[in-house]
Amino acid sequence: MKNKFRLLLLFAVISLSTSINAQKITDGQSVDLNGMSVTFNILNKESIEVGGKPFDRYKVSATVKNTSDKSYNIRLSSYPQVTTNIGIVELDCINATGSKLTSKKIQLKMKAQMINVTYTAYDRSGKLTNGVIPVIGSYYFDAGDAISDNAIFIVPQGEKPEVSVRSLK
Known part of the structure; x- marks a missing residue:
C-alpha cells in the first residue's frame, strides 16, 4: 500500500510540474515564452455530428516567432x-x-536543413x-524566423477550444 501511495504521489508531482510550465492562450492572443512569441488563431468553426452527438469543429492556426537574438540548432553527427x-x-x-x-495538440518544430549528398x-x-540524394543535415530555428502549422480540434458543442501552450526548449 505504501508503494502504491509513493507511485501515485510521484505521478501527481510529474503531472503538476508539466502543467506549471503551461500558459493558457486564447484566440488572437500572443504569449511570450523565453524570447519566442506564440500566437493562436481560430480560422473556421462549423457544427458537426459524431456518433449522433453534436460537436463544434474548429480549424486553428499556431505560429511561433523567435523574437530573441538566440538561434536554436541541432546538428546531426551521422546519418541516419x-x-x-x-x-x-x-x-x-x-x-x-x-x-x-x-x-488534440499542435507541436511546432524546427526547420530541417537539407543537404545534397553525391554518391557513386x-x-x-x-x-x-x-547520383544525388537529399538528406537532413540539421534542424534550426534562427532569430527572427517564424514557424506555423494548422490543426483541427473537435470540442463539445457550445465550447471554445481551451488551449494551453508550453515551451519544449
Whole structure:
C-alpha cells in the first residue's frame, strides 16, 4: 500500500510540474515564452455530428516567432540519426476529443536543413554513375524566423477550444 501511495504521489508531482510550465492562450492572443512569441488563431468553426452527438469543429492556426537574438540548432553527427527533440513549442487543446482523426495538440518544430549528398553507384548495365540524394543535415530555428502549422480540434458543442501552450526548449 505504501508503494502504491509513493507511485501515485510521484505521478501527481510529474503531472503538476508539466502543467506549471503551461500558459493558457486564447484566440488572437500572443504569449511570450523565453524570447519566442506564440500566437493562436481560430480560422473556421462549423457544427458537426459524431456518433449522433453534436460537436463544434474548429480549424486553428499556431505560429511561433523567435523574437530573441538566440538561434536554436541541432546538428546531426551521422546519418541516419533518429532525432525526436526538434519541437519548439506545444499547444494542447484540453477539451478536444481527438475523434474523426483530428488533433488534440499542435507541436511546432524546427526547420530541417537539407543537404545534397553525391554518391557513386553502379547502374544496371554495370557502369559507374554518380547520383544525388537529399538528406537532413540539421534542424534550426534562427532569430527572427517564424514557424506555423494548422490543426483541427473537435470540442463539445457550445465550447471554445481551451488551449494551453508550453515551451519544449
